[in-house]
Amino acid sequence: MRPTPRAETFPVNTPAASQVFTTVLSQGPLARLEVARRAGLSPAAVTKAVRPLIEAGYLVEDADEAARPALGRPANLVRVDGGRALFIGVKVTGDEIIGVLTDLCCRIRVARHVPLPDRAPKVVLASIADLVKELLAEADGAQARTQDQDPVPVLGLGIAVSGDVDRGEGTVRYSPFLEWRDVPLAELAAMTTGLPVTVDNDVRALTVAEQWFGAGAGLSDFAVVTVGAGIGCGLVVHGRVVAGAHGVAGEIGHVTVDPAGRLCHCGNRGCVEAIAGEAAIVRQIREATGVELADAAEAVALAHRGVAGAREVYARAGEAIGRGIATVANLLGPERVIISGEGLAAYDLFAEQIREAFVAAAFGSAAQCDVLTRPLPFEEWARGAAATAIQSFIRADV
Amino acid sequence: MRPTPRAETFPVNTPAASQVFTTVLSQGPLARLEVARRAGLSPAAVTKAVRPLIEAGYLVEDADEAARPALGRPANLVRVDGGRALFIGVKVTGDEIIGVLTDLCCRIRVARHVPLPDRAPKVVLASIADLVKELLAEADGAQARTQDQDPVPVLGLGIAVSGDVDRGEGTVRYSPFLEWRDVPLAELAAMTTGLPVTVDNDVRALTVAEQWFGAGAGLSDFAVVTVGAGIGCGLVVHGRVVAGAHGVAGEIGHVTVDPAGRLCHCGNRGCVEAIAGEAAIVRQIREATGVELADAAEAVALAHRGVAGAREVYARAGEAIGRGIATVANLLGPERVIISGEGLAAYDLFAEQIREAFVAAAFGSAAQCDVLTRPLPFEEWARGAAATAIQSFIRADV
DNA sequence: AGGGGTTCTTTTCCGTCGTCAATAAAAGAA
DNA sequence: TTCTTTTATTGACGACGGAAAAGAACCCCT
Numbered sequence A, B: 001m002r003p004t005p006r007a008e009t010f011p012v013n014t015p016a017a018s019q020v021f022t023t024v025l026s027q028g029p030l031a032r033l034e035v036a037r038r039a040g041l042s043p044a045a046v047t048k049a050v051r052p053l054i055e056a057g058y059l060v061e062d063a064d065e066a067a068r069p070a071l072g073r074p075a076n077l078v079r080v081d082g083g084r085a086l087f088i089g090v091k092v093t094g095d096e097i098i099g100v101l102t103d104l105c106c107r108i109r110v111a112r113h114v115p116l117p118d119r120a121p122k123v124v125l126a127s128i129a130d131l132v133k134e135l136l137a138e139a140d141g142a143q144a145r146t147q148d149q150d151p152v153p154v155l156g157l158g159i160a161v162s163g164d165v166d167r168g169e170g171t172v173r174y175s176p177f178l179e180w181r182d183v184p185l186a187e188l189a190a191m192t193t194g195l196p197v198t199v200d201n202d203v204r205a206l207t208v209a210e211q212w213f214g215a216g217a218g219l220s221d222f223a224v225v226t227v228g229a230g231i232g233c234g235l236v237v238h239g240r241v242v243a244g245a246h247g248v249a250g251e252i253g254h255v256t257v258d259p260a261g262r263l264c265h266c267g268n269r270g271c272v273e274a275i276a277g278e279a280a281i282v283r284q285i286r287e288a289t290g291v292e293l294a295d296a297a298e299a300v301a302l303a304h305r306g307v308a309g310a311r312e313v314y315a316r317a318g319e320a321i322g323r324g325i326a327t328v329a330n331l332l333g334p335e336r337v338i339i340s341g342e343g344l345a346a347y348d349l350f351a352e353q354i355r356e357a358f359v360a361a362a363f364g365s366a367a368q369c370d371v372l373t374r375p376l377p378f379e380e381w382a383r384g385a386a387a388t389a390i391q392s393f394i395r396a397d398v
Numbered sequence C: 001a002g003g004g005g006t007t008c009t010t011t012t013c014c015g016t017c018g019t020c021a022a023t024a025a026a027a028g029a030a
Numbered sequence D: 001t002t003c004t005t006t007t008a009t010t011g012a013c014g015a016c017g018g019a020a021a022a023g024a025a026c027c028c029c030t
Helices: A015-026 A032-039 A043-055 A121-146 A185-193 A202-213 A272-276 A278-289 A296-304 A308-332 A342-361 A364-368 A379-393 B015-026 B032-039 B043-055 B121-146 B185-193 B202-213 B272-276 B278-289 B296-304 B308-332 B342-361 B364-368 B379-393
Strands: A059-061 A077-080 A086-092 A096-103 A108-115 A154-161 A164-166 A171-175 A180-183 A197-201 A222-227 A231-237 A336-340 A370-373 B059-061 B078-080 B086-092 B096-103 B108-115 B154-161 B164-166 B171-175 B180-183 B197-201 B222-227 B231-237 B336-340 B370-373
Touching (some): A015 A043, A015 A077, A015 A202, A043 A059, A086 A121, A096 A121, A096 A379, A108 A379, A121 A154, A121 A185, A154 A202, A154 A379, A171 A185, A185 A197, A202 A222, A202 A231, A202 A336, A202 A379, A222 A308, A222 A342, A231 A272, A231 B308, A272 A278, A272 A308, A278 A296, A278 A308, A296 A308, A296 A342, A308 A336, A308 A342, A308 A364, A308 B308, A336 A342, A342 A370, B015 B032, B015 B078, B015 B202, B032 B043, B086 B121, B086 B202, B086 B379, B096 B121, B096 B379, B108 B121, B108 B379, B121 B154, B121 B185, B154 B185, B154 B202, B154 B379, B164 B197, B171 B185, B185 B197, B197 B202, B202 B231, B202 B336, B202 B379, B222 B308, B231 B272, B231 B308, B272 B278, B272 B308, B278 B308, B296 B308, B308 B336, B308 B342, B308 B364, B336 B342, B342 B370
Parallel strands (some): A222 A336, B086 B154, B154 B197, B222 B336
Antiparallel strands (some): A059 A077, A086 A096, A096 A108, A164 A171, A171 A180, A222 A231, B059 B078, B086 B096, B096 B108, B164 B171, B171 B180, B222 B231
């Protein structure tokens, strides 16, 4: 059985060390000098910050013979030892819970889905506890097979929930999806699992994952747009994820793109989500073609078969998304916008419209913003939760 | 004659001292302990930071007898000595230049408008030089009258220009209004005036003024929306003004609120500016009523007289602005939105529509965002430029 | 008048952190 | 071998900010 986790803490908590670690974590193996440049520190500071991290096993040296320079001493690359620690990320949706076991580099080791019979906090909490137990057992199993000396510790649990979440407090203030209000989830989950728990909004968690381990690595200003059941948006400004003064931020889904458009569940007309959300697309295709659709997959299939009405619905959805992205670009001027989410399964159906609408509605050099897609698996959300746990562990200022 | 300005520099440049100074500057007279609380520092650090600043004359002690507590030692309030230094702020518009002489607290001492005969960089530069000379003479005049010992030094010149401005470089990358491209304005103006020069985008400059000396004081996330010839928006996120990766940010004027709306000069349809910009309003009223209008003032007058068509145009403008503000609130979740600009002369004509549209389009608790108006004089833009100069002088990280 | 209580301010000490400048190390080139 | 070039490390140093305790100013109560 896995021993009660020691309260292992990150060996350093100075600004410089934290910055060095996150730089190495997110920007791959780097020479110390290069780390110094990117983190804005002196080489000496990097050396001094790296040493205790290597001693503690979080970083390892890693000379690469490939990129050896023609001249001068070759660099001693430093990288994070992913196998040094494990984390668990959990994403709670309306009807299932997805959990992943990741290493310190946030690479997914194991993924599990469990159905959620009920949305009451107690039930969800019990399901999370079961899932965590299962993932811990999995971690132990891997342990036993490799016969390592020291057991790899699981150092944190991140939980991602949609809605208004106070990460600092670890509470879910209001989640319309789960019908929760003021649930101190971090505290509860810490009690049942014995792990340090971080709770954050799901889109923000995904954004953290992109910021550190994805297409946002090294950027100080970018946006993540998720296309799926809802349309969400995570924003990174000045290198930090935007949380919003009142818990609301990145609600691109409820940006109005057509005031005469259809009614959205938020009460407004012509929100991006009311045009390009999964439910909206299914409904519109049903209305346009008369075909009864069970889910979004069937809608995609129909459109792929070239049914005109269906294709048009997707085209309009793409236009709405492109406009929404242009709005973000006009307001914030990000370096990059990353489109992701399970809705990308239909990406070929609206890729062109997104781009066209974006370019048309982007003002001036905002159109230079780099828009790219990342077809990420659904576990990515849970991975985002794990990323928040990693972030909390290394005490990076959020 | 005014002597060649000595290269006076701010006596401290540690993060703590900078933070202490900006806290006192923007949040009025404060007790040291209170400064410590607000700046997140120890009381000792504040004492140590304050001393050299008092010695250099930038801060002064200022006991207030009024708010004496019932118990304990009364606080020794600390405030910025506005009279310690002067700054000049200049705002360049299409047809005139506005200059102000301010003190260190950014209070306007003198304001001057001069017409701009031509928009060529050389002409503009010469006009700026003349205006600065005039303001410097004014400063000397005041000097002579008060018979002070030490002449109050003018420590910086801030220039605000609309368009894509690189503040770090001090260059105007592209200003459609002036038809400038890559003009190294800071360098040029520094040569002709002999003052340290800061160049920034006009809306951002105004936002800095609000952040430090206006309704944004002490807030870390807010937006400034300017209503006038154009519709602009300055954003402060995480306590810093958003500049945008490509020089574009806060382009609320080109957020689409009605894709079927009228054509905007940016090439799109239904931008906020195409509905609520000054030119758009004048044109719409002309179309609706058939009355030929010379300028916006006449449009306002017409609407105030209760002419139905004119009122409706303003109502639609208010709706567009309200939607634009809601978009900002949905995306960023600011604590406050400050509406300003010369368009506020007509505020009573669309106040209600702004509020209604904002509340309707704001998602969830984004509607809690505090929306207020600040009827600021036109010199306020120049004051913003002075604020950027002050900011540069005290080396606050922008 | 003289404590006692309360709050603000300052002092002193100290750990720590990051830079500077010099030095060591690891190559290939001459 | 020795020089050049680039990377990494060392050790001294200065400075900064925090903790804790003392000091200061004031009111109130006895």
